[in-house]
Every structure is written in structure tokens, then in C-alpha cells.
Amino acid sequence: MNSPAGTGFPSTPTPAALSGLMIADFSRILAGPLATMVLADLGAEVIKIERPDGGDDTRSWGPPYDNVGRATYFLSVNRNKTRETIDLRSAEGRARAQGIAVEAGIVVENFRPGVMSRLGLGYEELRAHRPDLIYCSISAFGSGLGADLPGYDLIVQAVGGLMSITGDPLGEPQKVGVAVVDVMAGLYATVGILAAVRHREQTGQGQKVEVNLLSALLAGLVNQSSAYVAGGVIAQRRGNEHPSIAPYETLPTADGQLAVAVGNDRQFAALCSVLGAAELVSDPRFLTNTSRVGNRAALRRELSGRLAERGRLSWAEALSAAGVPAGPVNDIAGAFALAESLGLSPTHPLEGQQTVSSPIGLSVTPVAYRLAPPPSGGAL
Template sequence: MKGALEGIRIIDISRVLAGPFCSMILGDLGAEVIKIEHYKTGDETRGWGPPFVSGESAYYLCANRNKQSITLNLKSEEGKEIFRRLVSTGDVVVQNFKAGTLDKMGLGYEHLKELNPSLIFASITGFGATGPYKDLPGYDYIIQAMSGLMSITGERDGSPLKVGVAIADVLTGLYTCIGILSALQHRNRTGEGQEIDISLLDCQVSSLVNVASNYLCSGATPERMGNQHPNIVPYQVFSAKDGDLVVAVGNDEQFKRFTAALGRPELAEMDEFLHNQNRLEAKEKLVSICGELLSHKTKKEWKVLLDDAGIPNGPINSIKEMFEDPQIHAREMVVELEHPLIRDLKMTGSPIKLSKTPVQIRLHPPLYGEHTESILEQIGYHPDEIIHLKQNKVI
């Protein structure tokens, strides 16, 4: 069955996470992705570990399936010529060099669009192509700090905390993918390619959603609230008899059903808890009452009671518990791939469920330079030329 993006060729010269995550999604959707790696070291994440599985980094594996790998020395003239040939056959370039780096090498968008006017050129940088920080390197951790995200993450009286995954990179990969799909649609209508300028900082600021809006509307600086919600009560972590769970009571009707499930329906009739605004004003008292009541049953017992009452809730799972959840398996969020080195390689599945063009995991995360020779042959290089390129450290 054909993928939604079959026939689209992605030339991916990005490394680490944001760019590779974006190109992996495009590959999952059916695009052909050619991953260009440094001719000596490859993608940095190949060395990030442990854990390693049969010599392959788990970090690298997470964002690089459905791709082919070619090694290339982009500082050599012959390497640049190979890149230009690939671009002339491609639809999209994804790159995350520092702003202006490829321009200095003669490989920026203005140079490449002369070869391929319909080219879509997606540039991912820490701070974007404009502004006083445009020349600075951007790392997820730094972006989480500068975007304000860390200032609102953590306990009220504790230190600022980063999110447990590189969330700025992940969000940037998603935004870049949206930009590429939009540019492809524009090209379908007009035949025109274009450049896409994506910044990690911009993406993380955009993703502050209601927290940013609260500040812009009120002028009040949002603060860390731990596991509580700034606008809704009760909406937080509580401790059951055997562990923690989250309860998210979103409106007054849910609060009535919640108090009934707790065995204290009269709470919903009390003036101090009648509406969400009242509950916000009486937060400490209400949270204390709810916490005491919830501590008498197990997570599973509360899951049944609260589900039956239609109250959004869920246990705080470990990663192990999450992967053992039957819902995860029902949604095919764990997939097994064949790999030349790793037996029964498991990866997270795709969350994109398309009825007509379903995601297909066609290719394992490639070994370093696994497809160099076959790709060069596709674009017209003779075996003798490939030997020459190897001897001259071009590939």
C-alpha cells in the first residue's frame, strides 16, 4: 500500500533530534529519506549512550527509522557536488547547521534553488535566521530555560526543572514537519518551492499556550505550581493507598460526580466549592479534603470508581508500566523491526493512524553509511568513481 508521501524525496543533513525526528515522521508517512552523515563521525547521537544494543545507540535508534544513510564530506568540492546532485533529484532539504553555515559553503537555499526551483528548504536553528541571537548555538536544555518553560516547571518552593525529554526538540520537529507539509501543498498549487525558517525558541514559546496567554492578558508572571493547575481545582496529583494518580475535574458537573464517587456528595453543594472560581479561592481546604479521602483506596480501585463516574483520571505510570498497558498495545505503539545487528528491535509506533494511507515501518534505522554506494550509483556514479571518492575521503 502506498504511503501518503510516496514519491517525495527528503535530503536530510540534520543531526541529533529535532531534524531527524521530523524526517522520520516524513519517512513514516511514505517519503524517501536520505540521511547524509559526516564522513568521519556520523550523527552525534550514534555515540550517545548507554544503552547501546549490538553497538547501536538507543538514542540514535529512536529517531532514524525509514531512512537510508550516506556518508559525505561536505567541506570537499567533490562532496559538495554529490550533495548538489542529490538536491537536484529531491523535494525537501532538512538541515540544522548554525544560521549562515551552508550559505558560506555555497550550499544555502539561494544557491540550491538555482538547481531546483521547486525545492523546499527547511532550516532548523536555536534562535532563527533573524534577531540578536541568530548566531548562537541552540540546545534543547538552553531553550527550555530561555523560553520560560523551566520557570513554570517544578514545585512551587523548589528549583526550576526541565521536562524529562528534550521537549523543545520534539516540538520543533513537529512544527517543521507541519511547515514542510504546508510548503508541499503550496508547491502542488503553484510549482514554487520556498525556504522554511524554524527556531527552537519560537516553537517552545508557541507551545506555552494558556500560560503565555494568561501573562499576555493579565500581566501577572506565571509561577511554578508543581502538579496543580493555575485555573482549575481539583486538577492535580493525589496519593492513593499504593501510589500516585492524577485527577482532572474540569467543570462543575464533573465536580458533583467526583464528590459522589468520593462518598461526600454534599461537598458540591457547599457555597465555598460550588463553582470553579470558589474552589480556586478555597483550594488548600478542598485539596486537603480530597487528598484524605483518596488515600483510603488503591490506584486500581479509584480508576474503576472514577471511570464509572466519568471523571478524567489516571495512575502515574513508570515507563515500564506504560509499556505494559493494554491500551498501548491495542494502539500498536510498540512495533518490532528487523535489523541486521539487533534481534527483535522494538521501537515506539507512530501515533498517526491514517485509514487510506497507513504508516508503514519499511526500513530499520540505517547503519552508518549503509547505503552510500547504492545511492551514489542511483545518481550516476560509476563503481570506479566511488572507489576514488573513498580514497580521497569524500565519503
Template sequence: MSTSSPTPLPLSGIRVLDLSRVLAGPWCTQTLADLGADVIKVERPLRNGSGGDDTRGWGPPFLTGRDGEDTAEAAYYLGANRNKRSITVDIAQPEGQALIRRLAAQCDVFIENFKVGDMARYGLDAATLRALYPRLVYCSVTGFGQTGPYADRAGYDYAIQGIGGLMSVTGERDDLPGGGPQKVGVAVADLFTGMYASVAILAALRHRDATGQGQAVDMALLDTQVAMLANLGANFLATGVAPARAGNAHQNIVPYQVFETSDGHMILAVGNDGQFARFCEVAGRPELAADPRFARNADRVRHRAVLVPLLAELIAARPKQRWLSALEAAKVPCGAINDLAEVFADPQVQSRGMTVPMPHPLADTLRVVASPMKLSDTPVQYRRAPPLLGEHTDEVLAEFGWSDAERAELRRQKAI
């Protein structure tokens, strides 16, 4: 299932021991794996019908097998675990804990997303492992971080979107139909935390290579969500005024929102005054760009309650494709609102290779969403399909020095 790469990947030679599950941690380690790291995914052994990463069972949909029936591999799991090897270890047992410590001795990165204190009970916490292996980069991913009054709480993306302010600025205005807080359609706090964790780990590896010393990386979903408030967080810190929900409009730019055409909806994303003037020409109302209420973006923001209804009436008079063609020709930013079938059929998405077929032991072909990272000299390689539970236990342990007899004893002890 693996293929050789003619050019060494950027993270070739980096070994990652991955004790994370669900999304934030696996998203981080999939990114590292795409860049060439050897990611060893440690999962719970199958016991009484359950085991492994929770997301293996988060379906339907499930991968369809060669017999046309659902396999046990949920699409959710498949989306975050390619290019990894899976081993099963029971870290609740002393033998399993000793096994993990022995593996960590030969790894560069250790990542986990257990609740604060859990890893210390197993002797697998950052202080213990870093004392044993000073070059190790140890990354913990939790809801609220290793410190602070909320440190002991479990953290879930949905709750973090609320606690971290994202839902206060997402959704239609309260005074309009459908108003009220909304979560984002994908688990953005998890995903961004995974991405920030990837960056932090790479920085820690760079420091390790320069100094010989690893370090602990403390990643929290809430920290990430607060950082992700970006310009809205900056707006609040500058004014002391909490931004309200604006639906599909922009807090700082007008017109920058969804408009209804005569046969659907489109996005108009005017980013500067020149673009607004060109939009007005296309719309047949050039005088609007000269109106002192609308000439500059700051004026348009102040007078949005007057301008937006005028634009809505203009845009509703023509069909969507006519608007999109004319605005694109005039270099005015705009766009359709695609469902996922339209996304994956889009010629630009296809041209950029944003889906990849991979062989899978249970299906003829598995299609996954590709990495967006485009590197000119060391492109991402799709070496391994998301692994079956424990698919590589014997392979990895043999590679790390366990004999046949030692592995048999671990199985007898139910440590693997």
C-alpha cells in the first residue's frame, strides 16, 4: 500500500508517536504524515466489540466494501488518518505503559489529547517522558490547556465555539428570521488547533535540532478559538464594544455579503473603493460610487442600512450567472454558493487535484480529500490509506526491536 518517493519528503526521518484521537490531534498528525513523518497511531485494543479511535464508528456514512456492504471504517475516521500506521496498546496496563515508554525512546514527537492528569497516572506525562528523553517534543492537546481554572474540564469543539465567542458572531441577526447563534458547519476549533499544533511541533523540532533539547507544547482549543477571532477580537480590544452577529454580512466591509438574484444567491465581496465603482458600472448605477455616503468603504459601513437595500433591489433583477460573468469580467470579487457535489465537480478544484484515490484493503478505491499544501520540490505523498485497527502492530513492534516471543507475551497479557 505504500509507495516510494523519488525525493525525500521534508519530514522524512521524523517519528511521531500519536496517542490522540477524534479530530484535533489526528488532524495535526495527518499533516505531519503528509509531509513525510512516520506517524504511529496508538489505539485502544478491540475489547467487547469496541476499541480504536472513537471516530472509526462515527457513521454512517461508512466506507463501502468490495461486497457492496458497509465496512466498519467511518468516513469521519478516513478523513483524518491517512499516511499513518496503527498499533493497538492498552495503556491502562503496566505492560502497555512500559511499551509506550520504550517506543517513545525512538521517537521525535509524542502527541496526546487525554484529559489533564490522565497521562501522569500512566507515567506517560510530559515531565516523565522528557526526563527520560530530553530530545523529545511532547505535545498535549486539550480543551482548556494544562493550566487555569478550567484545566480539568473536558473540551469539545461545539462548546468551545460557544465559550470562545465564535457563535456570538456567527448566525443571522437576532431581529431577523432565523436569527440567533450558530455553530460553524465543520469543527473549526478542532481543525485550527490541529494546524496550530503542527506549526508549534515543527518550531519545537527546529529548536531541538539547534540545541538538542525538546520541549512541551501545550495546545488548547479555547486558546485557538480566541486567537481565531482575528479582526473581530482586534475590533473589541480597540473599542471595548462586542461585535454582534451580522449573518452573511461583514463587520468591516460593505458590500461584502450574500445577495439574492432572480434565480438563486451569490456572494458579492467588494474589498476596496475601486471595486465598488466597477460594481456600480456593471449594475448600471455609476452615480452610487460618487455619492459621498458610499464613496469610501468607511462611509459604506456607516450607511449600510441605506446602501444594502438599494443593492439588493438591483441584484434581484438579474439571474445569478449573468451577474457572476459580468462581475468576473470587471474584476469584482464574487462567487457562487456551491454544495459539496458542486465543489468536487468544480473545474478549478479538479485542476488543483483536491481529491486523491488511494488503495484500501477493504475496497477497490478510496477517494480522500487531498492536502492543500503544494510544495514545488517535495510535494505531499499519499503513501498509506487510513489504517485498519492494529494493522501495523507486529510490523512496528518488530521494527522497534520486539522479538516474536515478546510480542506473543504482550498478547497473552492483553497489553496489545
């Protein structure tokens, strides 16, 4: 599809991986906008449809704000898009939105199930005008019996079991420090959309893609979900400990917490050598991973006593040099500084500001940072 006149997408010297794809993005908050931004970074033309009374909810989710007063939450998932402000409550607005959706050929939305159909913008309604339509719906609990249940990421973390395995075992359940269920759902949606695009290229046939947050979380719990489904084991909160490996946790040092991830006997021997505790390798309590897991508390006492002699950065450097995965518990500023020191370029300039870099590296069709998140505008 060619871009509609006036969309404002800049041309790029080298065609991007998804050049030629056009997406009508009716989504808001996080999961849907993340999916469409990933596709936009790879070259798709994304038109963000926003309501006139404030637009995407995250435009007002602050502080924090950037230096011109924009909510940084909104900025995090809306680059490389243009914007159309459309009042879907009006017949004129719905007609305009339908035209954009049909021309685009790919639609992403995360309204509560049934809302888009009532507006004349559901999958069946739009497919009647474009049979090869790809239509991605993201919901909290699916389009069946859970269709009427409202759900933000926090709610799904709670009812989906993630909070039950997060936090100190002696404390209360905790949510993860970012809306990780929305992130997982957005990435699953991206994969589903690309699979549908591939199928359309091969057959000319469109289809509906459905992702819900609860199912995305259950799949994203990976080994913990498998432990329940295949082994009947219901995981519990373990703080920073791993249920199946030891030591694989954070440990105290002279000046803060150090994360240590020992996955095999060779790494355990190297850890003990660096700590000047070679005798622990032959200790019957710690001979194998299974025995170390069974004697985790005793092992933690042994290691913590030795780690108290030096600071976390010193230990991290020495352990990493010995092939033992280890690192200090950084704040976010420290994390970005680490990435910079490793030459990973975690930020990229975009229209006078920095944006968080895409993690996707492509040698021939790299990610392009073409457009800053769209400003607010007038309504149709």
C-alpha cells in the first residue's frame, strides 16, 4: 500500500524491513502502542488514531515529564507514528476512521471486546471492505467469558499469579516494577501480526490476530507455568532466589547487593576460588547443584561472610574475570551507564531529545528513528 497523502512519513535512503506496510493504530496505553512502535521502528507506517478529548490516556500519565512538558510514559511507546485525531462518536469521524483502516490493511486495537464492532470498525465490518485485512485485537481476558472484565496490567499481574511469586517470602505479594504483562502481550501481538503478514503475502488471505494479557502472562511465566502444568507444583515467593539453582540470587557485600548466578559446578568452583573458600567445593552440603539447593541457607551464610570483606563492584569485576556471572544491583542510571560502557548505545537522538534505543539489530535493514512521538492536534 502507498502512504495516504499528508501522513508526513519521511523517506529513508534504504528501504526498511517493513517498508510498504501501513497500520491503523486504534490502541492506547501500552501493549498496543508498544506493538505498533516496534513495527514502526522496522519501517511500517503507523497512523495513531486518538480521541479529541486528551488522546491516549498516557499523555496525562505524569510526572515525570520531559523538558517541554510531555509525559515520558507516552513518549516511551509512540515514536515513528503520525497522528489523526478523530471523534469516533460522530458519523463523520467513524467514516474517516474506516477509510484509514481499510486503506492501511492492518488494524491494531485494544478496546474492550465489542466496542469496535459497535462503532462499525470491528473485524467483520472492515473485512467486508477489505478481504485481506489483518486485524489485531488485544484484550485483558479474551473475547469470550472474560470479555466484560476490565483489566490493567496490575490486575492481570494479581489474578494471573505473577504477584504470588514476586517479593519477599515473608512479605506481601509484589507487582513487577514495570507493566511487564503489557510488554509481553505487545511483543506477542507483534509476532502474531508479522505471522499474519507473511501468510497474506503467500496466500492473499487476511485474518484476525487475538492476544489477551492473561494468556500472555501464563505463557510468559515459562518454567513456573510448566512446573504447575507438567509437575503439579505451585510456585511460591522466593525473593531473589531461584527455585532450582543455587547460588542464583542477590548476596550482601561490604557496600551493597551483588547478583550471583551460578549455573553449574564449574562456576561454583570458580566462585569459591575467587572468594578464597576452596574448601566449600568439597563440602558434602555443596557438592552438586541439588545439594546446594537443599542447603541454600547454609550456603548463603558461607558466601555472605566472605563477600562482606569487599564491595560489590570489586567482587563483580573479580568474579566476571573468573567466568562467574555476577554484577552489582544497579539503579536505572547505573544500567544505562553500563550499557554505554559496553558500547551498546542505549539511547538515540530524535528531534532534539534522546529516545531509548530499539534492541533489534539488523545488518541490512536497521531500525530507523524517523519521527518523534506525535504532538496533540485538532479533531475531526
